[in-house]
Amino acid sequence: MAETSVAVVVLAAGQGSRMQSDMPKVLHRLGGVPLVGHALAAARSLEPEQVIVVAGHGAEAVERAVRKLEPEARIVLQRDQLGTGHAVRQALPGLEGFEGKVIVLYGDTPFIGEETLSALSGHPADLVVLGFEAEDPGRYGRLVVSGKGLERIVEYKDADAAIRRIALCNSGVMALDAALLRQLIVRLTNENAAGEYYLTDLVELARAEGCRTDVVTCDEEETLGINTRAELAAAEAAFQARARRAALENGVTLTDPGTVWFSLDTFIGRDAIIGANVVFGPGVTVESGAEILPFCHLEGCHVSAGATVGPFARLRPGAELGGDVHVGNFVEIKNAVLDEGVKVGHLTYLGDAHVGEHANIGAGTVTCNYDGVMKHRTEIGARAFIGSDTMLVAPVRVGAQAVTGSGSVITRDVEDGALAIGRARQDNKPGLGIRLMQALRLRKEQG
Template identity: 45%
Template sequence: MTLAVVTLAAGKGSRMKSDLPKVLHRLAGKPLLGHVLDAAEQLDGATQHVVIGHGAELVREMFTDRPLTWAVQMEQKGTGHAVAQALPDISDDALVLVLYGDVPLIRTETLAGMVAAAENALALLTVTLDDPTGYGRIVRNDKNEVQAIVEQKDASDEQRQICEVNTGIMAMPARYLKRWLPALSSDNAQGEYYLTDVIAMAVADGVAVNALQPSSATEVEGVNDRRQLAALEREFQSQQADSLMVQGVALADPARIDVRGTLTVGRNVSIDVGCVFEGDVILDDDVQIGAYNVIRNSKLGKGVQVESFCHIEEAVVAQACNLGPYARLRPGAELADGARVGNFCEVKKSLIGKGSKVNHLTYIGDAVIGEGANIGAGTITCNYDGVNKFRTEIGDGAFIGSNSSLVAPVTVGDGATVAAGSTITKDVGADELAVARGKQRNIAGWKKPSDQ
C-alpha cells in the first residue's frame, strides 16, 4: 500500500497580522510548512500532497525544490473540503495521512505510529489537555471506544468537560475517505465541512478507530498568532539545546542558543550565550565559541577559538585558529592551521596561510596570503575597480605595515616588507622593502583654524 501524505496549508492566518501566508512564517529559520514536510519526508515511500489557498503562488515558489503535488482550495469550506481537493491525485489503494502546515514540531516517529495503526482502520491522534478550550472533544462510549469528535462550538456542556481532544492529524485508507467525504454536511455552527465527522462515519460502518497520543502536547501545537509562534520557537530551541548537551556540549545557558539548521559537534565543545547557528555548521573537537556569534554554513576545525561578536559565513577554518572579537569571515574565506583574524577585520574569498596574522582593522578580499605573514592594522587589499575584481598575493613571512593599501592585481614576495602608510601599486620582490608614501613636511608657525 502506498502512502499519500496530505498537508493542509490553505489558511490565511489572519491573527498573524501579516500579508505572508501563515505556513511561510519561520520557526528556527525554516517555514512552518517546511518542518511538516521534512517530518513526513522520512516516512517510507511517502508521496506528498499539499493543499494551498491563500497566497498559493508564494507557497509554491518557496518549495519548488521538492517533489510535491499541489491542490488548490479556492474557497475555505473546512478541513473536509480541503482534503477532498487532494483526493483526485490519490489512488484508491493508498493510505492517506492528513497533516497541518502550521503544526511544525510533529515527529516522524509519531507519524510512523499513525501509519502502522491505520491499516484497514482509522488512526486518530489525540492529546489530553488540562484546558481543552477551543478544541474538538473526543467522545467515547462505555467501552472507551472512540465514537465521534464534537467541535467546541457544537459541544454540549457535558461534552465540554472532556479533556481528550482532537489534534486533527489522522490516517486511513483512501477508499474510506473517498466514500465518506462526499457525505459530509455543513450543518454546524461554522457552516463548514469538518473532516472530524468521518470518525462517526467510521464507527457507523464498523471501521476500527485507533486513537494514539504524541510524546508531548507541544508536538501537536499549532500556530495561530505571533505568541504561539514564539512559544514553539523556544520549545524547538530547547530541544536542540538538550540534544547538544547530551552530545557533551557545554552551553553557558541552554535558553540562549538558536540553531536554525544542522549543527554537528565534536568532543569538548563549548558555546557561550547568544549564539546563532544557521544552515550546516560543523564544530570539531575542542572548539570554543564566545558570546553573541553568528555562524552560517561553515566548518571550524579542532581547537578553534572564536571570541565574541563574530560573523562567520560559508567559511572554512582549520585547526587552532583564533577569531575575533568582532571579526567577519565572508563567503570563500579559508584559514589554514593557526591563523588569526582579529578585531574589526573582514576576510572575503581569501586564503590566510598557516600561522599568519590579520589582527586589527583590516580588509582582505580576493587574496592569497602565505605562511607566517603579518598584516598590519588598517591594511586594505583594494580588489575592486568598480567593475572587476582583482587578486592580491602575499608571500610567506611577508610583513605588511599598518595603514597600507595594496592595489590589486599585485604580488608581495616571500619575506618582503611594506612600510607603514604605503600604497602599493607594483609588485614587491622577495625580501624587498617597499616604501610608497609622500615625503613628510613640517611647517613651523602654522596657525590652527579658529572660529574667532
C-alpha cells in the same frame, strides 16, 4: 522507518488573521525557519514517497519557501478556504496511484515528534486520529472512544455537558489508508453552521463502511498550534528550551544556556563550548571540540574541530572554517574557506575568498570583493602573512608565504614568497603640522 509506504499532506493554506500580518501564517519563523519548515522536517522523518503542500493565502510566497526547504515537495492550491476536508481534497490528484498511508499535518503545528508520527504511520487501523489529554480542554473538539476504538469526534459547539467533560481532544492530525481517503473525501458535505467541509467527518463515514478507527495519543505540547503572535513567542520559548536541553544532554557546554539561540537544524558536536549570547541561524554545523565565544552570530556555516570563533564575530552563509582556525573579535566571514590553522584576529572582512593553511590575516584586512555589479574572489596562499589594514582588491591572488605590507592596497597578484607594498609615498613637511593646527583653531575662533 515506516513499515508501509507513506505520503504526507501538509495543510498550509490559512491566512491566520489573528497574527495581524500580511504574511501567510505558516511563513512566520520559529527556530530560524518558517513554521511550515517544522512540519516538513517532521514529514521527512517518515521517509515519505511524496510530500504535498496545500497552499492558499499567499500561495506564491509559500511555494517559494517550500521549494527552499523541500525541493521535491509538490504544491497544490486551495483557491477558496472551505475547510480542512476541502483542503485535503485538493491533494487527491497528487496521490493518484499511491497505495499506502496518508498522513495529514498542519503547517502551523510545529512540534509533532518523530515517535508520534511513527506510531501513526504504523498503526493497523484504517483511520487513526492524533489525540491528546488537555489540561484545559477549552473549545477543542472531543474524541469519543470505546473498547472498539474511536467512535466519533464531537466539535465543542455541538457537544453536550457530558461530552465537554471528556479531556481527550482532537489535534486535527490524521492518518488513513490512501484508498479509503479517495473513497470517502468526495462524500464530505458542508451541511454545518460554518458551511465548511470538515476532515473530522471522515471518522463517521469510515465507521459506516465498517472500517476500524482509532486514536494515538501524544503530549499536549506536541499539538501546540500557532494562531497569534503571543502563541508564536511561547512556541519559540518552548523550542529554545528543548534545543538547549538536547544540546546539554548531548555533551555540549553552554556557559549561559538561556542566552543561546538555536535554529531547527543547528548541529553541535559533543565537547563543543558555546558562550553566552550566541545566535545560530539556519544551516550551522559546529564540530566536536570547537568553541564559540560570546556574542557571535552564525548562519549557513561550518566550524571544524578545534576552531575558535569570537567574541563578537559573524559567520555568514558559505563560511567554512578548518581545524584549529581562529576567528577573533569583530571579524566577518562570508562565502569563504579558511584552511587549517588560519588566524584572523580582529577587525577583518573576508568575503568570497580562500585562505590557505596557517596564513595570518592582520587587523583591518578587507577583501574588496564587490565592484557594484559582480562579486570577485580573493586567493591567499598557505602561510602567507597579510599585514594590518591591507585592502585586497579582487580578483587577486597572494601566493604562498607571501607578505603584504601594512596599509597596502593590493590590486595585482603577488607571487609566492614575495613582499608586496602598495602604499602611497609618505612625505613629511617640517613644522607644517603646528602651523596647520594654529590656522584651523584661529578659523574656529573667528566663527
